[in-house]
Amino acid sequence: MRTLLTFLCLSSSFFVARATEPPALQALIAEDMPYLLEFYKDRHENPEISLMEKETAATLAAELRKIGFEVTEDFGGYGIVGILKNGPGPTILYRTDMDALPMYEKTGLPYKSKLTTQYNGQEVGTMHSCGHDMHMTSWLGAARAMVKMKDQWHGTLMLIGQPAEEIGKGARLMLQAGLYQKFGVPDYGMGMHCSPTIETGKVGFGKGYTMATTESVDILVKGVGAHGASPHMSIDPVVTASMMVMELQTIVSRNLKPTESAVITVGAIEGGIKHNIIPDHVTLKLTLRTFNEEVRQMVHRRIEEIAYGVAKASGVPDDLLPEITFPDEFTPANYNNEALVDIMTAAASQVIGKDNVVYAEPLMVGEDFSMYGQTAEKVPTVLYWLGTAPAERLASGNVPGLHSPYYFPAPETSIKTAVAVNTSVLLDLFTKK
Ligand SMILES: [Zn+2]
Ligand SMILES: [Zn+2]
Structure with missing residues (x-):
């Protein structure tokens, strides 16, 4: 992702003055860093994949209880909800995800993943290659800071530990x-995601649509099998x-208005078993990425027209259409x-x-955090990017992306930045209403 070092020029003067000014908050975070770093490394070493976040959720629940939150567990899979009531005021939702990916870690870090799991009948490694361990640590850090500053805000802090983000199921659950x-119903909802391309110490924001609708589509192409000869x-x-x-x-290149965007990727073709047998079916597996509903509907319509049209042109009879x-x-x-x-x-x-608050342009990735803002209650929500890449890594040009077995955030500066930003945002939201 390209990031423009363009600050979204905004004045903070209309905010109610807070008792805790930045230096005090920074000192409080610095004091908590050894605890948070240890927590982070422990989470990084023990990743659990989607819908299997049992120990992770139990760990987060215990951490929140320890500092006075009322915690509900097993709420939508292994989801947890931590509530801290602190007098009358707004309710603010802050979500972290908890799941990791089924892959072997290749970072060589001293605190690299030590777990494996069964996945599709095979033993594979597990890895926090999407940075959800960083999300959990920053979330806990903000929770701990907010508890220590309880005399400076009023309202209800609703902390969510969400399972199964990687398979797009957890928010819905x-x-x-x-x-x-x-x-x-929260007055506001916030979340954060690690960015592999924004420098650690910075955060990135975009307005409006920042991530795409993602859909997986299968096309079963049928035919008549025969000898390869x-x-x-x-x-x-x-x-x-x-x-x-x-x-x-041709859908994106010829049917889509040039000022709109969409992605149609055929990520897998499955069919046949042997050189000299023509199979009787092939499956295409597509991922679709769109921003607006009109484009999404058009893409669906064209996929149908192309699949049926090509099949008919190939002589496929009506009873064998895709x-x-x-x-x-x-x-x-x-x-x-x-x-x-x-x-x-x-x-x-x-x-x-x-200077450390930068513009982040929209990406075609998906995140189910979007769902918290799209229920009938229309909660205003924001998901922003946390910079995690050390400057040297960015300068080297060798920048592993999310889901890469080589990706890892710079722990210390990323945690410090995230906790400072999240706590500052929460304090402002709580004192604003
Ligand atoms: Zn991911
Ligand atoms: Zn993620």
Whole structure:
């Protein structure tokens, strides 16, 4: 991701003055750093994959209870909800995700992952290669700071430990379990994600749509199998599927308005078993990324037209037309509430300086944090980027991305920055209403 060092120019002068000014907050965080660093390394060593976050959730729940939160566990999978009531005032939701990915870590760090798991019938490593361990640590750090500064704010802090972000299920699980009905509708919702390309010490914000709707689509291409030496006796699904792959490329290049964006990637083609057998089916596995609903509908329509059209042109009879499976559930695009971005960038600038608050352009990745702001209650939400890359890494040009077995955040500066920004934002939101 390219980042522009453009500060979203905002004044912080309209905020109610806070008792805790940045130096005091920084000192408080510095004091807590040894604890947080140890917590971070322990989380990094013990990653659990989606829907298996049992120990992780129990650890977070215990940490919150220790500092006075009322904690509900197993709320939507292994989801946890920690509530700290501190007098009358707004309710603010702050979410961390908890899950890791099924892959072997190759960072060589002294605190690298020591766990493996069963995944699709195989033993694989587990790794926090998306930085969710950093998210949990920053979240806990902010919780600890807010408890220590309890005399300086009023309201209800709602901390969520969300499972299964990597498979786009966790937010839905927690919302369907009745998050807002049981714990109240928050006035604001916030979350943070590690950025592998923003320098550690900085944070990145975008307004409006910042992340895409993501969908997985399967196309089952059917045909008639035959001996590889007798192609005239087949309706070859390998060739039909190949033509579809090429035609699908024209949706973005020819059907999409040039000022809009979308991605259609055929990530997998599965079919056949042997050189000399023409199979009777091939499966195409696609990922779709879009920002707005109109484009999403157009992409769906064109996928259907191309799949059926190419099949018919290949001589596929009506009873063997492709089967297209669109997902019933998908992760909607993340929308950052403009007014809340203004508040958050101002609060971030107060503690880390305005030069360290940068513009982050939209990305075609997906994040199910988006769902907390897209229920009927229309909670204003923001998901921002935490810079995690050391300057030397960025200068070297060798910058591993999220989900890379080589990715890891610079721990100390990233934790310090995140805790400072999150605490500052929370204090401002609590004193604003
Ligand atoms: Zn991820
Ligand atoms: Zn992630």
